[in-house]
Amino acid sequence: MNTDRKALGRRLAVGFGIGVVLMLGVSQLRSLHAQATDAASAAPAAPKGPDPTGASTGTAADVAVKDAANPTLAEVMETVGHNKISINFVWVLITGFLVMFMQTGFAMVETGFTRAKNAAHTFSMNYMVYPIGMFGYWVCGFALQMGGVAPVAALGGVAPLNHEVGITLFGKTFEIFGARGFFLGGDVYDVGVFALFLFQMVFMDTAVTIPTGSMAERWKWSSFLVYGLFMSMVVYPLFGNWVWGGGWLADLGANFGLGHGHVDFAGSSVVHMVGGVAALAGAIVIGPRLGKFDKNGKPIAIPGHHIPMALVGTLILAFGWFGFNPGSTLAGTDLRIAVVATNTMLAGTGGAITAMLFMMWKFGKPDPSMMCNGLLAGLVAITAPCAFVTAPVSMLIGAIAGVLVCVSVFFIEGTLKIDDPVGAISVHGVNGAWGVISLGLFADGTYGDGWNGVAGTVKGLFYGDGSQLLAQLIGTATCFVFVFVMFYVFFKVVEKTIGNRVSAETETVGLDLPEMGALAYPEFSLTTSRSSAYAGPGGGN
Amino acid sequence: MKKVEAIVRPHLLDAVKTALQDVGIVGMTVSEVKGFGRQKGHTETYRGSEYKVDFLPKVKIEVVLPDEVVEKAIEAVLATAKTGKFGDGKIFITDLSGAVRIRTGERGEEAL
Numbered sequence: 001m002n003t004d005r006k007a008l009g010r011r012l013a014v015g016f017g018i019g020v021v022l023m024l025g026v027s028q029l030r031s032l033h034a035q036a037t038d039a040a041s042a043a044p045a046a047p048k049g050p051d052p053t054g055a056s057t058g059t060a061a062d063v064a065v066k067d068a069a070n071p072t073l074a075e076v077m078e079t080v081g082h083n084k085i086s087i088n089f090v091w092v093l094i095t096g097f098l099v100m101f102m103q104t105g106f107a108m109v110e111t112g113f114t115r116a117k118n119a120a121h122t123f124s125m126n127y128m129v130y131p132i133g134m135f136g137y138w139v140c141g142f143a144l145q146m147g148g149v150a151p152v153a154a155l156g157g158v159a160p161l162n163h164e165v166g167i168t169l170f171g172k173t174f175e176i177f178g179a180r181g182f183f184l185g186g187d188v189y190d191v192g193v194f195a196l197f198l199f200q201m202v203f204m205d206t207a208v209t210i211p212t213g214s215m216a217e218r219w220k221w222s223s224f225l226v227y228g229l230f231m232s233m234v235v236y237p238l239f240g241n242w243v244w245g246g247g248w249l250a251d252l253g254a255n256f257g258l259g260h261g262h263v264d265f266a267g268s269s270v271v272h273m274v275g276g277v278a279a280l281a282g283a284i285v286i287g288p289r290l291g292k293f294d295k296n297g298k299p300i301a302i303p304g305h306h307i308p309m310a311l312v313g314t315l316i317l318a319f320g321w322f323g324f325n326p327g328s329t330l331a332g333t334d335l336r337i338a339v340v341a342t343n344t345m346l347a348g349t350g351g352a353i354t355a356m357l358f359m360m361w362k363f364g365k366p367d368p369s370m371m372c373n374g375l376l377a378g379l380v381a382i383t384a385p386c387a388f389v390t391a392p393v394s395m396l397i398g399a400i401a402g403v404l405v406c407v408s409v410f411f412i413e414g415t416l417k418i419d420d421p422v423g424a425i426s427v428h429g430v431n432g433a434w435g436v437i438s439l440g441l442f443a444d445g446t447y448g449d450g451w452n453g454v455a456g457t458v459k460g461l462f463y464g465d466g467s468q469l470l471a472q473l474i475g476t477a478t479c480f481v482f483v484f485v486m487f488y489v490f491f492k493v494v495e496k497t498i499g500n501r502v503s504a505e506t507e508t509v510g511l512d513l514p515e516m517g518a519l520a521y522p523e524f525s526l527t528t529s530r531s532s533a534y535a536g537p538g539g540g541n
Numbered sequence: 542m543k544k545v546e547a548i549v550r551p552h553l554l555d556a557v558k559t560a561l562q563d564v565g566i567v568g569m570t571v572s573e574v575k576g577f578g579r580q581k582g583h584t585e586t587y588r589g590s591e592y593k594v595d596f597l598p599k600v601k602i603e604v605v606l607p608d609e610v611v612e613k614a615i616e617a618v619l620a621t622a623k624t625g626k627f628g629d630g631k632i633f634i635t636d637l638s639g640a641v642r643i644r645t646g647e648r649g650e651e652a653l
Contacts, residue, residue: 301587363586370588410589423588 085156087332092195095327099202102320103130108313110213113304113422117510118217119520125212129228133208136232137201140182145237147178149245154331155192164246172255174248177241203271204236210275213424214283218507221515223500235486236274243270252471253454259468261452262475266328268384268435269479276429277480281487286500288419290507299413307368314372318348321379325386336387336447343386343394350398351378358406373423377405380431385439388458393442401431433476440469542637542650543611547602548630549622554600560617570603580627607650
């Protein structure tokens, strides 16, 4: 039987090989033939032979004009304009796809940092947040956030998004939410609106997935689902509107002369701080995991079960960040994208190195989980200022973020006694705040002319505009107060109704079976004792 | 007939196995186990917090031998599993009242 199979396999392989050789031979003959006919008929009509170098693909013949002999300037301009916006569309869509992939990174980081008995639950939250968040954002989130954002010149205007609702205070209008684009209905059936939706949607989903880290290993599935809708339909869109949708924080400059208003290029505050502050409120209300603090309140480490998974997840996030920050120009024709992308990776580097050195200095070993947090902290911090600062300053912002995240993790756990299994509050909340404030300090005045409707470039305190720092501080404080109050109340209400937390029994055996009905690792018997985390060969030397 | 249980450091399993084969042992059972002895556990740091590892991973090797081979087997384990530091493990020897080879039904030392 076995020998029969082997013989059959060999015959198939040999047959396949012969087939390939034959096909190569035939195609070679064909191309020789084609070249011969081309040479014979060198007629004036443009010869359409193969173009291996690409030098003659894409010519004047590809520009649609009425009379090829006499193209008009208007016709040429038409094509140039269409091409410019097309480049921007391709850029926005591809960077959006990169940001979507960050969901994978979050899932791997958070699952790696938590225990094997909860792996299916932790990963499932990070997975399901994508469709749940998207659904809520499609229903009303996008409309509330971007419904009054028009015009967005880089995407051809997005003219249908033209209704912003505000109130008048001190003789100025405070815009609060948009009101066009619910369900992406017929009134916004527009390519620019759809491109903007896709891009903004993946950003929103990044914010929604942050609290799944701080509340991991104890969060009831039903509570998580309600949270996902509340975040994507209400809280994120409102703050997003105030900064990116033409809302009142963006207009602090135009209305009150505070720099260019609250400037957040790619979302240190809009995405990361919103997620991080929600993570803080959630972690406070839900309480620490069983066994996290001893009788005297001393924190006890609960090591994650898969450090390589978390490291891979971190690199996926760093890769996705090349969509997050450079994509936020919304324009591939804005060549500042090179500065944005480079600043982004420099800051991540700074954060990873200082976090590693800090842990080595304090504890003797680098601690891979803090190396991950350090890189992410640098990336979060540079997200707001990435387009406005120099390369050395980017490295500095990241380096400070790397130390800040370590100190913050110790403070939140050791002093505040809040259990955040993956460091979400420190990475996204604390460094989100640091990011927007760093913009107010270091924006170098080479970019952002006319940002938020204020003439001139964006300058921070050290480059002559202290009022920009003030706008950043107002934005940061608003973000903290608004998001914290909203989510503290929300989680308290959920606690009184459906409950936030699984039973102690479920938490002890692991959430995988009781909550999800599926074990992450059914072939392994998992010990629940902490000691199982340490299983290196020769342990005990 | 005796059973020798050797609890050794996991990374030394291969060396111990080879040494036992060299003295003529033809079969063994190996399991991954956890425990502590005088070495106790030890303390590690993760994200700035300490945690105590109470049970350390070891490998338990079980071999059943005719009486005359027992000393040689013990020496083979001592020669390969000893590092001289805490945590090298233990060897336990017990008398065995019988053995059966399931395939043939042979009993006693014939079954080994």
